[in-house]
Amino acid sequence: MRFPKLFERLAALAPLPPEEWEKAEAVAREQALDKRELFLRPGDPADRFAVVLQGVFRAVRVSARGQESIKAFRAEGELIGAYAEMLQHLPSMTTIEALAPSRVLVFQTRDFQALESGHVCWERLARRVAEHHFILKERREQEFLDLSAEERLVKFWDEHPHLKGRVPQRDVAAYLGITEVALSRIMSRRRKRPE
Amino acid sequence: MRFPKLFERLAALAPLPPEEWEKAEAVAREQALDKRELFLRPGDPADRFAVVLQGVFRAVRVSARGQESIKAFRAEGELIGAYAEMLQHLPSMTTIEALAPSRVLVFQTRDFQALESGHVCWERLARRVAEHHFILKERREQEFLDLSAEERLVKFWDEHPHLKGRVPQRDVAAYLGITEVALSRIMSRRRKRPE
DNA sequence: CCGCCGCCTTAACCTGGGTCAACCCGAGGG
DNA sequence: CCCTCGGGTTGACCCAGGTTAAGGCGGCGG
Numbered sequence: 001m002r003f004p005k006l007f008e009r010l011a012a013l014a015p016l017p018p019e020e021w022e023k024a025e026a027v028a029r030e031q032a033l034d035k036r037e038l039f040l041r042p043g044d045p046a047d048r049f050a051v052v053l054q055g056v057f058r059a060v061r062v063s064a065r066g067q068e069s070i071k072a073f074r075a076e077g078e079l080i081g082a083y084a085e086m087l088q089h090l091p092s093m094t095t096i097e098a099l100a101p102s103r104v105l106v107f108q109t110r111d112f113q114a115l116e117s118g119h120v121c122w123e124r125l126a127r128r129v130a131e132h133h134f135i136l137k138e139r140r141e142q143e144f145l146d147l148s149a150e151e152r153l154v155k156f157w158d159e160h161p162h163l164k165g166r167v168p169q170r171d172v173a174a175y176l177g178i179t180e181v182a183l184s185r186i187m188s189r190r191r192k193r194p195e
Numbered sequence: 196m197r198f199p200k201l202f203e204r205l206a207a208l209a210p211l212p213p214e215e216w217e218k219a220e221a222v223a224r225e226q227a228l229d230k231r232e233l234f235l236r237p238g239d240p241a242d243r244f245a246v247v248l249q250g251v252f253r254a255v256r257v258s259a260r261g262q263e264s265i266k267a268f269r270a271e272g273e274l275i276g277a278y279a280e281m282l283q284h285l286p287s288m289t290t291i292e293a294l295a296p297s298r299v300l301v302f303q304t305r306d307f308q309a310l311e312s313g314h315v316c317w318e319r320l321a322r323r324v325a326e327h328h329f330i331l332k333e334r335r336e337q338e339f340l341d342l343s344a345e346e347r348l349v350k351f352w353d354e355h356p357h358l359k360g361r362v363p364q365r366d367v368a369a370y371l372g373i374t375e376v377a378l379s380r381i382m383s384r385r386r387k388r389p390e
Numbered sequence: 391c392c393g394c395c396g397c398c399t400t401a402a403c404c405t406g407g408g409t410c411a412a413c414c415c416g417a418g419g420g
Numbered sequence: 421c422c423c424t425c426g427g428g429t430t431g432a433c434c435c436a437g438g439t440t441a442a443g444g445c446g447g448c449g450g
Contacts, residue, residue, distance in 0.1 A: 061337065069340035071333070084333045087326050123318055130325035131282050137332035138266070138279045142256065144339040145264035145372050149407075169428065177340050182407050184429055344437075364398065377437050379399055 001025065003105065006051060009077055013132075014124040020115070027111040033098040039080055040096040046089075048108050049081025055102020056166045060095040060174075070175040072136075073099075073163055080104065083133060099167055149178045150186050196220065198300065201246060204272055208327075209319040215310070222306040228293040234275055235291040241284075243303050244276025250297020251361045255290040255369075265370040267331075268294075268358055275299065278328060294362055344373045345381050 001007060007021045031050070033039060039050065039057065057080050059071040071094065074080050082092035086109060116122040143152050153176060157164070173183035196202060202216045226245070228234060234245065234252065252275050254266040266289065269275050277287035281304060311317040338347050348371060352359070368378035 061340075063341040065341070067341060069337075071336065071340075084330050087330060120315055120318065123315070123322060127318065127322035127325055130322055130329055134325055134329040134332060135279050135282060137329060137336055141266065141332055141335055141339070142264075144336070145256075145266075146258040146260070146262060168426095178406095179408060180428075181409080181430090185407080188429075363396090373436095374438060375398075376400090376439080380437080383399075 003053075006053075006077070006105070010125060013128040014121065016121050016125060017119070020119050020121055023118070024107070024112075024115060027107065027115075029106045031104050031106050033102045033104065035098055035100050037098050038095060039098065039104065040082055040092050040094060042091075042093055042095060044082075044092045046082040046085035046092045047110065048106055049079055049083070049086065050104035050106040052076050052078050052080060053103040053105055055104075056099045056163065057096055057102065058099055058167070058171055060097065061093060062095070068174055069177065070171055073160065073167055073171075073175070075162060075166070079129070099171075144177065149176055149182065150190070152176050153183070153186060198248075201248075201272070201300070205320060208323045209316065211316050211320060212314070215314050215316055218313070219302070219307075219310060222302065222310075224301045226299050226301050228297045228299065230293055230295050232293050233290060234293065234299065235277055235287050235289060237286075237288055237290060239277075239287045241277040241280040241287045242305065243301055244274055244278070244281065245299035245301040247271050247273050247275060248298040248300055250299075251294045251358065252297065253292055253294055253362070253366055255292065256288060257290070263369055264372065265366055268355065268362055268366075268370070270357060270361070274324070294366075339372065344371055344377065345385070347371050348378070348381060 001018065001022060002025050007016070007018065010016050010021070030053070031039075033055070040046075042062070052074055054076060057074045059074065059080070059082075060068050061071055062068045080096050082094040082096070085092050085094065112122070116126070143155060147155065153172075156172065156176065169183060170180040173180040176183065178186075196213065196217060197220050202211070202213065205211050205216070225248070226234075228250070235241075237257070247269055249271060252269045254269065254275070254277075255263050256266055257263045275291050277289040277291070280287050280289065307317070311321070338350060342350065348367075351367065351371065364378060365375040368375040371378065373381075
């Protein structure tokens with residue numbers, strides 16, 4: 001077993017026999033990425049995903065108008081991939097970019113489907129992952145519905161303290177749905193007013 | 196089989212043997228709701244969900260500040276329930292209210308777990324449902340990130356034509372994340388300007 | 391028939407955030 | 421040492437949407 005820590009993490013989500021994990025490791029491939037390097041770009045087939053072993057990533061979507069917004073940041077132990085597109089068998093509309101030198105463990109969805117038909121544990125794990133992602137998105141939806149940009153910012157740092165210093169400000173702005181200018185203003189406002 | 200149409204719908208998502216469906220129908224209970232009646236209110240245990248047989252519902256969340264925002268509308272063939280809370284074994288924070296006289300088919304999650312341990316098809320179906328919900332939420336996230344309120348409105352009616360005339364305007368506003376006043380203004384703006 | 395109620399609209403005013411543009415500052419590279 | 425460059429800040433100006441408050445209007449009960 002090359003990645004016992006990762007195994008623990010997954011097994012906590014759903015029962016996962018060690019021998020099944022061994023099979024998964026057998027089809028996985030380690031990949032190193034430089035800062036700025038892309039794990040996935042728009043138009044690529046969404047036929048693989050990965051677990052972050054080290055580093056940080058941002059999942060970006062550029063709109064028709066050319067402005068880029070950030071769907072998520074992903075750090076150690078989290079999944080990267082164009083999940084929605086994968087489920088719909090569409091080419092990726094997402095760019096996934098390393099914000100720092102990183103290492104990931106890559107799986108082909110094809111290989112994963114093979115694992116799934118071998119043992120039900122994978123089905124259950126896939127379900128858990130889907131459910132977890134749903135919960136995260138719903139939480140975010142809630143934030144857009146009833147929080148101001150400033151409140152979203154505060155909440156963001158509350159919930160992602162481990163990203164401090166690892167993601168540029170402009171990307172935080174693009175995650176919050178505002179411009180970097182607005183974010184800068186909010187921060188200076190906070191610096192002065194509510195001590 | 197009391198609800199063959201519903202069976203078709205579900206079976207389209209994931210393979211579902213008719214005899215399993217029969218078992219599900221056996222534990223389901225039909226419920227009628229008047230306009231304004233609540234299927235679920237905040238604080239209720241999130242231990243049941245339902246399929247809409249007839250009518251429309253709105254899933255509301257009231258924020259700490261007391262303003263209510265709408266997570267989703269649900270019409271015939273769709274699921275109602277506090278899904279996120281159910282997954283997290285939390286009491287409901289959502290109100291689910293009939294916008295018209297409605298009929299639903301209610302399941303207890305407890306009964307459903309029994310079905311799941313009886314046959315893997317339910318596991319697969321649950322996964323599909325989770326994935327589907329995820330896709331919807333991600334799409335909505337995208338809309339908040341790079342569409343204006345006006346564009347969100349247009350998209351809303353594009354994607355939900357069957358809700359026309361069935362949901363009050365103020366609720367559409369609360370779904371879009373704006374006030375009813377703003378929505379009214381947007382509509383009159385559109386009436387004049389871009390013919 | 392009147393009056394009320396629920397729902398929508400309109401207007402006046404305020405504010406947060408967008409846009410554009412100038413500027414600052416620290417890290418390299420020549 | 422200076423230049424450049426990437427990333428953050430600031431200011432001026434504008435506009436979408438929030439807030440408050442005043443109608444409009446159709447439906448329904450009395």
